[in-house]
Amino acid sequence: MQDNKYSWNKVKEKMPTDLLKKVIDETDLNEITARILYNRGLHDVEAFKSFLKDDPELIHDPYLMHDMDKAVNRIQTAVEKGEQILVYGDYDADGVTSTSIMYEALDQVGANVEYFVPDRFKDGYGPNLEEYRSFISYGVQLIITVDNGVAGEEAINYAQENDVDVIVTDHHELPEKLPNAYAIVHPRYPGSEYPFGGLSGVGVAFKVATALLEEIPEDYLDLYAIGTVADLVSMTDENRMLVKLGIQQLKVTQRPGLSALIKVAGIKLEGLDEQDIGFGIAPRLNALGRLSNANEAVELLTTLDEERATQLAEDIDKINQKRQGIVQEIYADAKVLALTEENQNKQTLVIAGHDWHKGVLGIVASRIVELTNKPTIVLSDENGDGIYKGSGRSIESFNLFKALNTKRADYESFGGHHMAVGISVKADKLEILDTTLEDAAIDEQLDYHVKPILKIDETLGNDEVSEQLINQIKQLGPFGTDNPIPVFEFERVILENIKEIGKNGGHLKFKFSQDGQKKSIDGIAFGRGELAESLPYISNDINIVGKLSLNEWQGNVSVQVLIDDLNVSGLQxxxxxxxxxxxxxxxxxxxxxxxxxxxxxxxxxxxxxxxxxxxxxxxxxxxxxxxxxxxxxxxxxxxxxxxxxxxxxxxxxxxxxQVDYFAEGMPSRENFKQVFGLLNSGDIAKDSVSKISNSLRIEQNNVRFIINVFFELDFVKIENGLLSINRSASQHSLEEAPLYKQREQMIQTQGDLxxxxxxxxxxxxxxxxxxx
The missing domain is CATH 3.40.50 (Rossmann fold)
Structure with a gap:
């Protein structure tokens, strides 16, 4: 079996006993969840209480964000004058939810508004000059970007030069040179007073909507939750509270499109959480932009027509299934390239293919990162056109955007953040891209052999796991970046019923127990099906780490652990x-x-x-x-x-x-005497082993062995094809014969091994x- 995938980092700080008692007395937390929050930085009772309650003061004033007042005033002017407004969106889940919120908010205040989501393949990411020219020629007078814009200098400058104002609302990394937009609304704008920089694109759009509507638009919270979870931004501060409220909104959503999408995804409304968004809703919304045009995703989220919503949801689900198949095909090809001898000696990977579907290259890059622990860019040209477009994904310790930004002039297009980028380069610049990325890794002394860190919150015994504990842990959510689902270690577990499950046996399932613990728990390790072959044959101590979960099947609820990693102690x-x-x-x-x-x-x-x-x-x-x-x-x-x-x-x-000497044992002293006695009674043909065996009822192998021992001790001889006793032989003990010693040794060795x-x-x- 493979070594553990992660470097385990166990929390070592012990929560003071007096604080633990106070927290348990004054909150609904038990000892385990209290210790988890303590080790995540909550060190007084008030901090615990604040974390657990939905505090409206966590929702920050939108006007603290850079250029918010300027943007709102310009929008209000456009509404008053009846100007044509265009919401220019993006094609991922964060982008389409951002577009939907901005469009609905503008429509609510009476704006003359339309939305546009660029085509990933025709328009690329962010402001597209040709599209801007087209819209301006049709009479658009104000453009509002959502989830994009800070990297759109050329198109935005063109609009402003042609007397069309552009309001940028974005959250991506700010380039050194910003576009000459009318306003740039960004939570991390230099010098900004906004206290939380972790908003996604939908978060910024929501803030604009809040300022424009002069109240928190609760009807948009379901979209806020989807976009925020999908974009993997920090699940702390106001994000955590608003996503929590958004999940509650999702359970009772009045959006026909979301209801239909939740249904085709097989999600149960009563238990819907951020995991359902991340693995059920968001991938389907993303699939449209990856393979088709994401305008339909905005239509799905904003339509009031139930029949149209159902049709759109079903179409999106089919596109998502197609996307999954394409990912598998490209990943198989990219994996071969990632593991070539040349690439195995590199710290980073630039993998280029031909006619790979560009919409899924980010997913493929993520899987290569998971496989190799190396920052990876996956690109492809189309019909040999000489332009390679693709996506990059990174690891926590390496800022991919910063590493590539130094050579921005060599790229056709570029944007992104710490963990992910989108990029286009000409074929003759691929080597520059490769060198730039590798040199940055060398400068930072990156080592892909260093396993990613997996933080472990607590060590549990099986008997401590219960449905009640899992339900209380859910109170610490919604979970995501900076507020991860608690991970627990189970030490010295005994695995049983080990088997492969899922398509092509790709996943691993087993039951595990512990000495002295009554409870046996199911464990599931996704993507680790290959371990089913070796785990049953390992007797080393095994520790496992994973997340607690509830499994409901045919009305029965049971606890299970979603395995993140396994560690076999000592030599495997x-x-x-x-x-x-x-x-x-x-x-x-x-x-x-x-x-x-x-x-x-x-x-x-x-x-x-x-x-x-x-x-x-x-x-x-x-x-x-x-x-x-x-x-x-x-x-x-x-x-x-x-x-x-x-x-x-x-x-x-x-x-x-070939021979089981331990089972056969050593011929007895009596056997040696019997063979010697038979030979002593008269000459016997040397090939009469079978006759001797039948006569004395001793196995033929043992007869042959005894005779060979006699030869080594010079007790017998062969003359004229006959075996006979050597009357002149010296006395020897049987133990002096090398064959006898060797057999004794083999019996001992086979017994041990x-x-x-x-x-x-x-x-x-x-x-x-x-x-x-």
């Missing part, structure tokens, strides 16, 4: 001991170690293209390699030699044997590792 010994070898056992890329040279040569001829060596020819084995011990050694010392010389992290034991329990075998092999 996968016990696959067998008395039969077959070619399927040599499919994996591994170091196959032999103790018997004849068997090695036989299998080398039958199974080519595999690394096979005798145990004493293997040194400095890579720690990443898997050591497969094919056959059983003659003595345990041979096993100790190959393990101590190489210090592997994972061993698979086949320990194949073939007949020991998995736990004892693992302990024995671990003892052979050199102590640090």
């Amino acid at each position: 010994v996968i016990d696959r001991r067998t008395s039969n070898l077959n070619p399927d056992m040599f499919k994996e890329s591994a170091e196959y170690i032999f103790f018997n040279e004849k068997l090695l040569k036989l299998l080398q001829n039958k199974i080519p293209n595999r690394t096979m060596n005798l145990y004493n020819d293997v040194t400095n084995l890579s720690k990443d390699a898997t050591m497969v011990l094919v056959d059983c050694p003659t003595e345990v010392a041979q096993l100790k030699e190959v393990i101590s010389n190489n210090q592997p992290e994972k061993i698979v034991t086949y320990f194949f044997r 073939l007949y020991s329990s998995s736990a004892d075998l693992t302990k024995l092999i671990n003892n052979f590792l050199i102590s640090e």
Whole structure:
């Protein structure tokens, strides 16, 4: 099995006993949830109370945001004069919810307003000069961008030069040179007094709507929740409160389109939460912009026609299914490129393909990052046009936008933030892009071998897990960036009923228990189905970490853990001991170690293209390699030699044997006497082993062994094809014969290696590792 994917970071600070008691007495929290919040920075009772209640004071004054007053005044002027207003949106879930809120707010105040969502493939991201020219020629007098605009200098400057004002509402990273817009409403504008910079595009649009309507527009909270969750912005401060209210709004939404979309997604309204948004609603809204035109997503969110809403929801669901298939195909190709020898030696990845669907390249980049732990850009041209468009995704410790922004002039288009970018480059600039990204990683001493950190909130025993605990943990949500779902560790678990589930066995399911704990709990590890083959054969201590969840099936509710990672302590010994070898056992890329040279040569001829060596020819084995011990050694010392010389992290034991000496045992002293007596009674043909066996009722292998021992001790001889006693032989004990010693050794070795329990075998092999 693979090593754990993450570096586990356990919370070590202990909550003071007196504070813990006060929190439990004055809130509804139990000890576990109280400790979680303490370790997330709440260090007095009032802070706990403030976190748990919906405090209106958390919702900040929209006029604290840069240019908000200027933007609102300009909009009010446009409404009064009946000017044609265009809401220029974006094609992702944050963009379409932003567009919907801005459009509905303007419509509510009587504006002459239309919306437009650019086509990802024709228009690209952000303000498009040709589209701006077209709209201006048709008489648009005010353009309001949502979830885009700060990187649209050319198009916005053109509009302003042609007496069309542009109000930018955006949340993305600000470039060094900003467009000459009439107003730029942005929560992180330099010098801005706005106290919270974590708004998404829909958050900024919501703030404009609040200022314009002079009250918090509660009817828009469902859209606020969707856009905020989808864009993975900070789930703290006012975001957490407004998303929480938005989720409640979603459960009773009056939007026919959202009701229909929730239905096709199979989401149960009563239990709807941010996970349903992130994995059910948002991907479907995103799918439109990835494969088609996202204007229909805005129509879905704003229509009052139930029949049209149902049709749109069904169409969007089909597009999402198509999107999933395309992602799988492109990921398979991109994965091959990511794992080439050249790319394996790099800290970052720029992967370019041909005619890959551009709408899903961000998803593919995310999966490559998950696979390699490297910041990754995935691009594609179209019909050999020489322009590569794509998306980049990063890891927490590497600011992708900052790394690429230094060469902005070399790109056709560029925008994004710390974790994600969109970019277009000409074919002859791909090398510059590759070098820029790799040099930035080297300058920052990035090391992809360093595993991403997984923060663990608490260590639990199985008996502490309950439906009540899970329901209380939900009070700490909505969860998201900066307020993650609590992660728990379960130590020294015993796994049972291990199996693959899902399409193509891609996921892992098992039950786990603990010594001294009554409860057995289901665990599910998505995307880890490959572990089902090795986990049943591991007897090392296993720790698991994951998130608590409730599973409802046919009216029954049970607790389960969604596994984030597993850790096998010490050397991983996968016990696959067998008395039969077959070619399927040599499919994996591994170091196959032999103790018997004849068997090695036989299998080398039958199974080519595999690394096979005798145990004493293997040194400095890579720690990443898997050591497969094919056959059983003659003595345990041979096993100790190959393990101590190489210090592997994972061993698979086949320990194949042609003869089971331990089962057969050593022929008894009486057997030796019987054979000697028969030979002493007269000469016997040397090929009469079967006759001797039948006469004395001793197994043929044992008869042959006894005779060979006699030969080594010079007790018998062959003359004229006949076996006879050597009358002149010196006296010797049986133990002096090399064959006798070897068999004694083999019996002992096979007893230790073939007949020991998995736990004892693992302990024995671990003892052979050199102590640090």
